[in-house]
Amino acid sequence: MIVKLLSGDMPRSKLLSAILLAILICLAFAPFIFPGVRSLDTAARICVFILLVASYDLMLGYGGIVSFAHTMFFGMGAYGVALACTYMERGFGALIVGAGAGALLAAVVAFLIGLFSLRVRAIFFAMITLAVASAVAVLVSQLSGLTGGEDGLNYKIPRELTPAFKFGSEFLGVKLNGKLLNYYVVFFGAFLLFLLLLRIVNSPFGRVLQAIRENDFRAEAVGYRVINYRTAATCISAAVAALAGALYAIWLRYVGPDTALSFEIMVDILLMVVIGGMGTMYGAVIGAVLFVVAQNYLQELMSVASAAVEGIPLLPDLLSADRWLLWLGLLFVLSVYFFPSGVVGRLRQGK
């Protein structure tokens, strides 16, 4: 059953299996294990980023395609939901239409970019995606009448997914309200789409992609049109990224350029893929968890550490919470140095 669910792609390391299981349990029961608004928000972000990073891994890790437009696809899903919720009648219909339209648009744009630029060398494709993503970000910012510009959009999602909706008093000390339902929409949405991605990379299609990544000349000589497979991978990846964006928009009830389109998110995705381990899917889980948790809690950890070493020269300054980005950067440099094949790659090697 589990083997089938994971499409036969087992973690292949006891420690990795244990870590993944722990993450799954923590995320599945996050509202009960980690009560509190902030921790639930972190859990939801982790779910969204796992999906987003996994979709990027399909393209980079399995297809060997370097793209800088992934945040743009993410943003298309997020803005799809935001615009549908803003301009349509409040309800689940708006969410479905918004998410569907966002995913479709992302797939079409990915198809067009792929059609015109996947034939060229990898570096040019990367540059073209960067140019298109920058143009779209500017466009969203300029079309303020429609998109809210730099301020973004606040909108109403179905009442059943908001804290105002209550369907019971309390369970294990957790209020049974729409926020809880909203979390589970995000969790199950991300979980199911992750399993779908796992199915795709372990299908014959995924194997051809891996073959192309390794030796595209040879894959052609066996009989596979590289351009077709690369374009299909880009489209699937873009559509799933858009759906991740849609889940994020449902969770946040706000969409703006900073949360859904910024280049910083693109860099974060790249780091998460590399830290977790490219071409493994499970690397997306590890990378996203490590990154989002560090992003959210490193500052606090440092202020505690800074207070603890007060009185010692230099150290409190070095550990000051304001310098958290420095330490985050250092952590990444070290993790790439010690885990060149990512955490998952290292765990699978059994070292």
Place this chain on the structure above:
Amino acid sequence: MSDPILKLEGVYTDIAQYHILQGVDLEVPRGAVTMLLGRNGVGKTTTLRTIMGHWRAKAGRVLLDGQDIAALPTPAIARLGVGFVPENMGIFSDLTVEENMVLAAVSGPIDPARLEWIFSAFPPLKTFWKGHAGNLSGGQKQMLSIARAMVEERRLYLIDEPTKGLAPAIISTMARALRELKQQGASILLVEQNFSVAKALGDRCAVMDDGRVVWSGDMAELAHDAGLQERLMGLSMEAHQ
């Protein structure tokens, strides 16, 4: 020679500014092994790659069963039934042996009887069936490379130096497998530097020099004429096996 499976007519191929093939005329008969011989750098590999469409012929025709395939993309040529075993093996090392084989069977599931035959020819592939191809030894990788071409019945096999750099025991395994393939009536164009293998397998032979085919005829004729070998290739092959 009547009705060859493959015919090259005046094929010219450039790689960057270099004129590698300069009017190759070649016929590969049906159901026989044709050896493509010649010194290093005369264009043997480029000829195979041009047939596969990796390099585009600047001029000339490449006829597979009478159909000009010179302008077709490589995957289309492969799907017409041309199995190619490149010089550098080109296996997919991140995939398992099984996945490599399944990918190579482009027209459908692998025929179990054919797979058994491949296993009998290359037993290590059965042993490491579920293992990563990257973990195979050099000889085993070459076996996989040839097995991938053999996984389906092809109209034509293009095989580039299958015994290059291999231990003698593995070379004899290769030669045996290729002989079995030949006995099944396969049409093969084989580039081979190992003369004893070439002599044992070849029915026909074409010798290249300077981007052209300078002699073609029966393998036996070349094998027994040291003077001809010396004249065509600047060496006696017996002395170089």
